[in-house]
Amino acid sequence: MADRFELTFYGTRGTRTVHGEQYRAHGGHTTCLGFRAGDRQIILDSGSGIVNLGNRLVQEHFASNATEPLTTYIFHTHTHYDHICGLPYYVPFFLANATTYVYGPRSAQGTFEEAIKRFIHPPFHPVALHEMAGEKLWFEVGEPDVVYFLKGQEQPIILRTQHARQKALTPPEDQVEVVIRCLRGYNHPKNGVTVYRIECAGRTVVLATDVEGYVHGDQRLIQFAQGAEVLIHDAMYTQDRYATGPVPTQGWGHSTIQIATDVAEQANVKRLYLFHHDPSHDDDKLADMERLAQSRFPASLMARDNATIDLIAEFPSS
Numbered sequence: 001m002a003d004r005f006e007l008t009f010y011g012t013r014g015t016r017t018v019h020g021e022q023y024r025a026h027g028g029h030t031t032c033l034g035f036r037a038g039d040r041q042i043i044l045d046s047g048s049g050i051v052n053l054g055n056r057l058v059q060e061h062f063a064s065n066a067t068e069p070l071t072t073y074i075f076h077t078h079t080h081y082d083h084i085c086g087l088p089y090y091v092p093f094f095l096a097n098a099t100t101y102v103y104g105p106r107s108a109q110g111t112f113e114e115a116i117k118r119f120i121h122p123p124f125h126p127v128a129l130h131e132m133a134g135e136k137l138w139f140e141v142g143e144p145d146v147v148y149f150l151k152g153q154e155q156p157i158i159l160r161t162q163h164a165r166q167k168a169l170t171p172p173e174d175q176v177e178v179v180i181r182c183l184r185g186y187n188h189p190k191n192g193v194t195v196y197r198i199e200c201a202g203r204t205v206v207l208a209t210d211v212e213g214y215v216h217g218d219q220r221l222i223q224f225a226q227g228a229e230v231l232i233h234d235a236m237y238t239q240d241r242y243a244t245g246p247v248p249t250q251g252w253g254h255s256t257i258q259i260a261t262d263v264a265e266q267a268n269v270k271r272l273y274l275f276h277h278d279p280s281h282d283d284d285k286l287a288d289m290e291r292l293a294q295s296r297f298p299a300s301l302m303a304r305d306n307a308t309i310d311l312i313a314e315f316p317s318s
């Protein structure tokens with residue numbers, strides 16, 4: 001079992017970055033989560049927050065005098081701009097002695113790799129992806145794939161465990177360090193989103209960003225997140241913005257505090273982090289929304305840039 005499982009929020013904002021005093025407490029970077037799982041660095045989404053993470057990883061790697069490549073794993077929920085805009089500035093992409101495993105969903109417009117290659121290319125970016133010296137390995141994942149990180153093996157295996165033949169290949173528990181499961185969210189325009197469940201050292205974190213709800217709760221998500229220590233759930237809108245006003249945001253693929261807390265309660269998670277903050281919401285507004293969430297589900301917190309959760313210390317196993 002891995003002896004370390006930590007999560008740091010490098011970016012918690014949705015849609016676009018924000019800057020200024022009024023955002024200082026929660027931060028302004030778009031979505032990026034960094035996990036230290038045993039010796040591995042696993043990343044969910046490459047919004048602007050990944051730039052600071054990449055810089056930190058490279059500094060640590062140089063400081064350690066390691067000769068082996070800096071190896072990292074990035075999983076993407078989808079390819080909307082706020083979830084990939086930091087990738088062109090992820091320093092390991094430029095280093096000859098760095099290997100990045102890059103995972104993401106196929107879309108109606110083509111493969112994940114093609115989408116990123118179109119994005120990191122002139123005229124949108126001065127340097128094309130293939131001109132960057134770092135090694136990049138591309139993989140498409142989505143429901144029902146299960147990704148197993150095995151002890152002593154750099155490259156994880158991907159199994160579709162609903163097939164009997166592949167289920168039979170499921171590695172024994174004592175060889176597995178980290179498991180990542182995928183759920184397809186259909187409720188985000190236009191290609192949906194992937195919800196990830198990451199399990200390590202007996203603790204579980206679920207990232208459900210860019211999701212909307214259903215009447216009585218999204219039952220597939222509630223099952224998928226059941227019993228997790230941490231659920232990170234989209235909570236972009238106030239009820240007012242969602243349902244009233246000249247332009248209601250219902251159907252735009254994001255949630256309210258009410259939707260997020262309903263899922264957390266039904267999924268029996270230990271802690272809920274509200275995520276994908278609206279760029280128009282300053283610290284005061286987010287503090288109000290946090291209080292509303294806590295009145296509905298007491299173990300609720302707003303996700304904040306640079307906050308770290310030590311999952312083993314904060315959630316002792318029972």
Ligand SMILES: [Zn+2]
Pocket residue numbers: 014015080082083210276
């Ligand atoms: Zn988004």
Ligand SMILES: [Zn+2]
Pocket residue numbers: 078080188210
């Ligand atoms: Zn999106």
